[in-house]
Amino acid sequence: MKALTRPIIVVNFKTYPEASGARSVALSKVCESVAEETGVVIAVAPPMTDLAAVVESVGIPVLSQHIDNVKAGSTTGHVPLESVVASGAVGTLLNHSERRLRIADIESLIGKCRNAGLSTIVCTNDIGVTKACSSLEPDFVAIEPPELIGGDISVTSANPAIVKDSVGVARQICSGIGVLCGAGIKNGDDVAKAVELGTDGVLLASGVVKAGDPRKVLLDLADGMRR
Amino acid sequence: MKALTRPIIVVNFKTYPEASGARSVALSKVCESVAEETGVVIAVAPPMTDLAAVVESVGIPVLSQHIDNVKAGSTTGHVPLESVVASGAVGTLLNHSERRLRIADIESLIGKCRNAGLSTIVCTNDIGVTKACSSLEPDFVAIEPPELIGGDISVTSANPAIVKDSVGVARQICSGIGVLCGAGIKNGDDVAKAVELGTDGVLLASGVVKAGDPRKVLLDLADGMRR
């Protein structure tokens, strides 16, 4: 089904024009096709405005990039949990470095998502925050050092210790938690290294979205997962 | 075409569950059907996550409920102008009482929307803010006294003076501007009164979204527009 099984590659489309509107659906279909060919689980997080349209178009897991901790109803211009559920998405990123949340909201949203059957991936910036967020028991934490996001060097090369230690503290606090890593992930070697360091996969964006040939990159990433 | 011609009825779906996901598309189709039958222009502003899906499904004008004044790209979980344009929406609400914006951002967004061909409807709460926002030259201002939003009494009955005076100050500052009113609008009489007070139509939400029979309400609203 669409559940967030492990290991997993999560592609965050951010708000890149290359992955917005019709191009958001198109890229999601490329992800789906590679997932089918390789058997590797690939989830996508399209721009907020494309969420329902992407869910309609593909069979792979679709995630929201964010949820606002507000009630459904009189909250024009926000994205409450209910909007995400109604769109058909199966989960959400929370606390991405570009959309940080207050700690009480992270906890509240994790609880609401659990009740609604949405999977949660809480992004963290360092080992301290990984530890803190793991104690709130989301489905996944995703360690992404902000200084490496969007860069050319994979976190798995630039700072393997932060990945390994994040896996350690996360599982010590919350034994069944999934752990992803992100920032600078570009190819199959980076994915293989991430898995070797103990993670359940990767979270990446520009490496796929801004690639000349996203399909080729995705095939390489999937290959890294199967080594 | 889809442009925001006047007069107009704008239906803001907010984030009501009755108008989210598949029900967002369904309600948009009801709006489209009434618009076709009556010849009255009806625009819809669905939940953010449904924007592209609704655009795909109907031929009437679709609006965003909000735009974040951020750049497209590394802005996970936000809704930049480019996301709205890529979705196919033809315009946007700005500064809704449930999503107020900083004044410098309102001005910046009005300019960006103009360049991108998106229509702008800037919501205001009183005559002072109507005057201030009109001077920024959006396509429309929509006066909605917050204390009447979601209530049972139409602004056109509760405070006709604020509607009439808003029309006056808005057109004095910016002669070609469209003026809508909202808050408590429920039926054709309210619409007829709004037009009589000099507006170019209405902005409403719960009156349609939470109605037992939205189609019936929309037909009545459209009838009010044609008196």
Add this chain to the structure above:
Amino acid sequence: MKALTRPIIVVNFKTYPEASGARSVALSKVCESVAEETGVVIAVAPPMTDLAAVVESVGIPVLSQHIDNVKAGSTTGHVPLESVVASGAVGTLLNHSERRLRIADIESLIGKCRNAGLSTIVCTNDIGVTKACSSLEPDFVAIEPPELIGGDISVTSANPAIVKDSVGVARQICSGIGVLCGAGIKNGDDVAKAVELGTDGVLLASGVVKAGDPRKVLLDLADGMRR
């Protein structure tokens, strides 16, 4: 000296008019006088605008109510760490329920405060957030269930389990951490109960600030601490 020794009574003046401007200094002097008479450590957190004025006027520990995680310099209208240090305050509340912070900012501010020699009291709303914040190793956590803040029933009576369990998880995660409790604390019995439940003292506001005779209340609170 002024350090935050334990046990401690922390009086948050919030922005109550009864404790603003000259009355902020006056109430701080009452706190100082009771601290001297009873030997119980009492710290005060006056309105932001009174911080330096209160530090000048009393010898007891003075705390900021909040710090913005911004740099000193071109940050008009904010309160960076450097403003708090320059005022002479010895520490700060962080993440009060009326001023929640993003988790990455809490971690960052705890680190900056530690380097600058400021004590940190991180407010939490439940056991999950207490656990998460304790893992960031502030000097104190202060558990305050928001629904009880400003009310008539002390958290120590309404929900002794949350106090006891917060003490437990906090010390399990971070052995040397101080733990306070707050919400509805009004008298010496409440303080005695808080200490009995394992805390290092209390954080309170309206119980002192809005009392007809704050001196009398403070003497009673101090008495509760010495039982």
Add this chain to the structure above:
Amino acid sequence: MKALTRPIIVVNFKTYPEASGARSVALSKVCESVAEETGVVIAVAPPMTDLAAVVESVGIPVLSQHIDNVKAGSTTGHVPLESVVASGAVGTLLNHSERRLRIADIESLIGKCRNAGLSTIVCTNDIGVTKACSSLEPDFVAIEPPELIGGDISVTSANPAIVKDSVGVARQICSGIGVLCGAGIKNGDDVAKAVELGTDGVLLASGVVKAGDPRKVLLDLADGMRR
């Protein structure tokens, strides 16, 4: 008295360490001394935490850098109007480029300040926002193009048209309004030019705060005002 008479030089201390804590009081005294010697009105806007302490120390007008549009009382860590009034400040900056406000809040705060006897200086970034803010009838608008703030070239040299046109639109909308300009103001020539362009004075920060000899700079600025 302390009222904001015209013409005026307003020194924003921002949160510069050179003007925080004891140094905030010291710099305010230098401003006071120059004001007394030259007869030119100089107002100061110290860091938020120093507000009451500075008011106690000098007889010149002291301004807040910002007000939060929240109620006094249960608003820990915020700065409501009442805190500013209680501190003894005579007015406030609003909507500084480093602390932008939502338009409905600017309007609300201008009204509250007027009722409380506080003068308001609303900062604007361009002619459109100057026009919009003037329609809300604050005591002053202060035009400061953000790209010139903190820079070496005075707005009066870099863009005299924006200053002159701001004066024009502001007075057209609100005949009695005061108009200041800021960004890059460094010396008496800049002040003289600002007055020549029709303003009632200047708003500056680093030109004084980061000067090797603030007294000397202030004397030169005051001299520019009297040419």
